[in-house]
Amino acid sequence: AEFSNLAHEKGILSMARSQDPNSANSQFFICFANAPHLDRNYTAFGKVIEGMEFVDNIKRGDGSSGSVSDPDKIISLRSAE
Incomplete structure (x- = not known):
């Protein structure tokens, strides 16, 4: 596994x-919020830099599973390199 040093804070992917x-x-x-218990245990690879208000509205x-019976769907996604 390749764990990153990026802190798991609100908006991190x-x-x-x-x-x-x-x-x-x-x-x-x-x-959705800061999650320091995930730091150096999961691979963080990006951050929401615009539109966090939309993330805040995700179901x-x-x-513990976080399962949603009627989940939101990604309609459009733009990736930057």
Whole structure:
């Protein structure tokens, strides 16, 4: 696994994974709030720099899984290199 030194603060994009540190693949998450317990344990790779008000309106799940029965869908995404 390639863990980053980027702090998991509000707006950070990071790779989702299972208990196995080498299991990250195509799933990612956006931090809704600061999450220092994830620092150096997950691979942070980006940050929302505009439009955080839209992230704040994303549906959130209950419980530890964070599952949402009727999740929001990404309509448009722009990536910068």
